[in-house]
Amino acid sequence: xxxxxxxxxxxxxxxxxxxxxxxxxxFAAPPAALExxxxxxxxxxxxxxxxxxxLALRExxxxxxxERFDVRVDVGRVLVTSGTSPAMLLxxxxxxxxxxxxxxxGPHYPCYPNFIRFxxxxxxxxxxxxxxxxxxxxxxxxxxxxxxxxxxVVSSPxxxxxxxxxxxxxxxxxxxxxxxxxxxxxxxxxxxxxYDGVAATSALQLGDDAFVLDGFSKRFAMTGFRLGxxxxxxxxxxxxxxxxxxxxxxxxxxxxxxxIAALRDDxxxxxxxxxxxxxxxxxxxxxxxxxxxxxxxxxQGAFYVxxxxxxxxxxxxxxxxxxxxxxxxxxxxxxxxxxxxxxxLRFCYAVSHETIELALERLAQLLPKLEREAAARxxxxxxxxxxxxxxxxxxxA
Amino acid sequence: xxxxxxxxxxxxxxxxxxxxxxxxxxFAAPPAALExxxxxxxxxxxxxxxxxxxLALRExxxxxxxERFDVRVDVGRVLVTSGTSPAMLLxxxxxxxxxxxxxxxGPHYPCYPNFIRFxxxxxxxxxxxxxxxxxxxxxxxxxxxxxxxxxxVVSSPxxxxxxxxxxxxxxxxxxxxxxxxxxxxxxxxxxxxxYDGVAATSALQLGDDAFVLDGFSKRFAMTGFRLGxxxxxxxxxxxxxxxxxxxxxxxxxxxxxxxIAALRDDxxxxxxxxxxxxxxxxxxxxxxxxxxxxxxxxxQGAFYVxxxxxxxxxxxxxxxxxxxxxxxxxxxxxxxxxxxxxxxLRFCYAVSHETIELALERLAQLLPKLEREAAARxxxxxxxxxxxxxxxxxxxA
Numbered sequence: 001x002x003x004x005x006x007x008x009x010x011x012x013x014x015x016x017x018x019x020x021x022x023x024x025x026x027f028a029a030p031p032a033a034l035e036x037x038x039x040x041x042x043x044x045x046x047x048x049x050x051x052x053x054x055l056a057l058r059e060x061x062x063x064x065x066x067e068r069f070d071v072r073v074d075v076g077r078v079l080v081t082s083g084t085s086p087a088m089l090l091x092x093x094x095x096x097x098x099x100x101x102x103x104x105x106g107p108h109y110p111c112y113p114n115f116i117r118f119x120x121x122x123x124x125x126x127x128x129x130x131x132x133x134x135x136x137x138x139x140x141x142x143x144x145x146x147x148x149x150x151x152x153v154v155s156s157p158x159x160x161x162x163x164x165x166x167x168x169x170x171x172x173x174x175x176x177x178x179x180x181x182x183x184x185x186x187x188x189x190x191x192x193x194x195y196d197g198v199a200a201t202s203a204l205q206l207g208d209d210a211f212v213l214d215g216f217s218k219r220f221a222m223t224g225f226r227l228g229x230x231x232x233x234x235x236x237x238x239x240x241x242x243x244x245x246x247x248x249x250x251x252x253x254x255x256x257x258x259x260i261a262a263l264r265d266d267x268x269x270x271x272x273x274x275x276x277x278x279x280x281x282x283x284x285x286x287x288x289x290x291x292x293x294x295x296x297x298x299x300q301g302a303f304y305v306x307x308x309x310x311x312x313x314x315x316x317x318x319x320x321x322x323x324x325x326x327x328x329x330x331x332x333x334x335x336x337x338x339x340x341x342x343x344x345l346r347f348c349y350a351v352s353h354e355t356i357e358l359a360l361e362r363l364a365q366l367l368p369k370l371e372r373e374a375a376a377r378x379x380x381x382x383x384x385x386x387x388x389x390x391x392x393x394x395x396x397a
Numbered sequence: 398x399x400x401x402x403x404x405x406x407x408x409x410x411x412x413x414x415x416x417x418x419x420x421x422x423x424f425a426a427p428p429a430a431l432e433x434x435x436x437x438x439x440x441x442x443x444x445x446x447x448x449x450x451x452l453a454l455r456e457x458x459x460x461x462x463x464e465r466f467d468v469r470v471d472v473g474r475v476l477v478t479s480g481t482s483p484a485m486l487l488x489x490x491x492x493x494x495x496x497x498x499x500x501x502x503g504p505h506y507p508c509y510p511n512f513i514r515f516x517x518x519x520x521x522x523x524x525x526x527x528x529x530x531x532x533x534x535x536x537x538x539x540x541x542x543x544x545x546x547x548x549x550v551v552s553s554p555x556x557x558x559x560x561x562x563x564x565x566x567x568x569x570x571x572x573x574x575x576x577x578x579x580x581x582x583x584x585x586x587x588x589x590x591x592y593d594g595v596a597a598t599s600a601l602q603l604g605d606d607a608f609v610l611d612g613f614s615k616r617f618a619m620t621g622f623r624l625g626x627x628x629x630x631x632x633x634x635x636x637x638x639x640x641x642x643x644x645x646x647x648x649x650x651x652x653x654x655x656x657i658a659a660l661r662d663d664x665x666x667x668x669x670x671x672x673x674x675x676x677x678x679x680x681x682x683x684x685x686x687x688x689x690x691x692x693x694x695x696x697q698g699a700f701y702v703x704x705x706x707x708x709x710x711x712x713x714x715x716x717x718x719x720x721x722x723x724x725x726x727x728x729x730x731x732x733x734x735x736x737x738x739x740x741x742l743r744f745c746y747a748v749s750h751e752t753i754e755l756a757l758e759r760l761a762q763l764l765p766k767l768e769r770e771a772a773a774r775x776x777x778x779x780x781x782x783x784x785x786x787x788x789x790x791x792x793x794a
Contacts, residue, residue: 001448001639001642022445024444024445028441028443029441029443034438034439034441034443037438037651038435038438038439041431041434041435041438042431042435044425044426044431045621046425046426046431046619046620046621046622047421047620047621048419048421048620048621049621051398082479082623082645082649083645083646085643085644085645085646086644086645089644093515098495098517111643114643114644115643115644118490118643118644120495120517222443223443223444223445224442224443224444224445224446224647224649224650224651225443225649225650226479226645226646226647226648226649242398245398246482246508246511246512246515247482247483247486247511247512247515248479248480248482248483248623249480249482249623250621250623251623252479252621252622252623252649252652253621253622254434254621255649255652
């Protein structure tokens with residue numbers, strides 16, 4: 001948030017920023033979704049809906065899951081939400097009592113621990129490593145289980161690592177959850193955005209007990225619509241509905257119509273987007289490696305590259321601000337993704353080829369200087385390594 | 398929720414239900430809002446926005462408050478939300494630690510205690526009475542303050558009572574909050590829906606320290622858009638923004654454009670709606686009084702009549718189901734509004750004159766029977782007074 005806000009300030013001062021910090025597709029929303037939304041508005045479809053979501057949308061979601069994963073999903077297990085964020089809020093609020101632990105891999109999406117703590121739970125992050133394709137190790141997960149563990153979170157494909165977990169891993173996590181009476185929470189918001197012939201295994205393919213989060217923001221490039229869903233175990237739907245009713249009443253009526261249209265649309269658009277993302281990924285990873293960033297493997301999904309950057313600065317937050325201030329390139333510090341993200345930077349390639357080229361050129365100018373400065377800092381007494389005034393405390397509440 | 402769900406079931410079976418249980422305007426959304434939303438969709442305005450909301454909308458909200466209340470509101474105090482429900486979630490989450498107490502009048506909007514408990518707080522309801530126009534007594538509020546009190550909630554005009562608190566009461570509550578270091582949370586979602594020349598005093602007119610909740614659902618008849626706002630003390634904005642960013646990312650982009658258009662629209666529409674509501678209120682209150690319900694004073698705001706119904710049954714939940722099953726009239730049990738709502742029923746007059754007439758006719762057929770049955774039950778041994786099977790446990794999670 002702070003990097004983005006500073007980037008906006010710099011833009012107001014007249015600077016052109018290469019934004020690789022925002023995890024938002026640059027594709028337009030599907031025309032069929034826009035048209036359906038406009039038709040619904042014209043028809044006055046602007047009232048509260050069933051708090052679970054329109055039946056037609058829940059049916060379309062169940063049908064879409066059936067088609068993608070060759071499984072049967074009962075429509076009674078579907079809850080429509082205003083994006084996956086409220087879905088997470090509902091799930092963690094339902095599952096967690098104060099002090100309950102939730103196991104997740106790190107580096108991880110920054111909001112998971114926020115939602116867990118918001119529900120008075122305790123996030124327990126297990127390291128995953130670039131060298132291992134950021135695979136979540138079921139043995140390490142099992143070791144982390146205590147009497148207070150309530151849930152395991154897995155995301156595949158993942159933000160910020162781009163990792164896709166294997167079917168074997170997904171199966172092992174499903175079994176661990178069953179054996180220990182835990183909830184498996186599977187964030188599948190990047191499903192479909194996979195490359196190199198990979199396919200992500202859905203928790204839906206392995207049983208009916210997982211909480212599966214998904215939505216329209218990434219695969220359909222519909223971020224600003226705020227529309228997502230949750231497929232939950234049957235027993236959880238009634239309490240989740242009650243929570244949704246109490247906290248949010250219902251999801252925007254005409255936006256739900258857009259969702260129905262998007263799901264019924266053909267999938268050729270996704271293939272085209274995927275090919276564009278694939279090309280950008282290759283160019284960005286090649287460029288970053290040339291510049292000296294560490295990217296041992298091509299990330300297989302989502303639209304992020306998490307790159308090792310220690311040679312340019314050990315403090316990723318400080319480094320991200322340096323790139324912004326001195327090269328006008330926006331990136332996300334790895335520390336935003338938890339302790340296991342420190343020393344890295346996240347680059348988003350949901351931007352044009354031109355933006356990627358511009359960013360790489362600018363970084364090529366600055367990075368040799370930063371590398372020399374980082375080496376010099378290593379020689380200095382410890383107290384001088386703190387970020388300069390005005391950077392570290394910027395904008396914190 | 399249960400009454401509504403049973404009503405939908407009965408409709409599926411072919412019955413025509415007179416819905417007086419739903420708190421939703423039957424007017425269309427403003428044409429200017431619909432058009433602005435469609436224009437934004439056509440322009441591809443479908444991305445994430447600033448987590449505080451679009452600057453133009455926050456400016457329009459500040460200007461609207463200035464115009465309605467003749468006050469200056471800094472745009473830096475405005476946060477756009479997906480309705481007042483998420484705004485409540487943010488405010489109570491920000492303010493409350495586990496065990497903190499929040500004082501509110503009863504009967505009250507059912508979700509206040511839910512939000513308070515969701516944030517691990519404790520709702521402390523103070524009774525208000527129909528005979529006193531449901532006035533909140535500042536002396537009683539002061540007596541309820543303890544070392545754990547953190548906030549006072551006031552709603553004016555109010556759901557379900559229709560009560561409008563006097564300027565004197567609003568001022569006394571503001572002073573109490575200041576003196577005791579409490580937050581004043583003022584729910585003003587029904588502002589503008591007032592009758593008989595009454596005007597509700599806004600907490601904005603009495604200082605800059607209150608949390609004022611408002612939105613587009615009621616006054617603009619835009620329920621399904623899910624758009625509201627919060628005007629907070631300056632110190633609270635940054636932590637509220639961080640919460641919003643973490644929990645919801647941002648509010649729907651094109652819906653915010655509809656909000657700007659609605660606020661810029663002229664106010665003649667509100668005058669027309671108000672006149673229609675005023676006539677419906679009179680007919681409904683006259684009819685209910687003729688039938689034997691107790692309505693000592695005309696409610697001065699919102700679009701609800703909370704009517705004493707003990708002569709037809711002491712258990713309002715049982716009574717509401719009786720009216721639904723035997724007369725096909727949907728109403729809300731007073732017990733939904735807390736312990737001080739028991740023995741009453743809420744009738745919403747945001748419905749057509751025809752629906753009101755139909756409901757009154759049907760009630761006229763059934764109520765004499767219910768009155769005789771209630772009198773007979775009073776003579777029976779206590780064990781027989783419980784609701785019959787299939788009513789009490791219906792649909793609970």
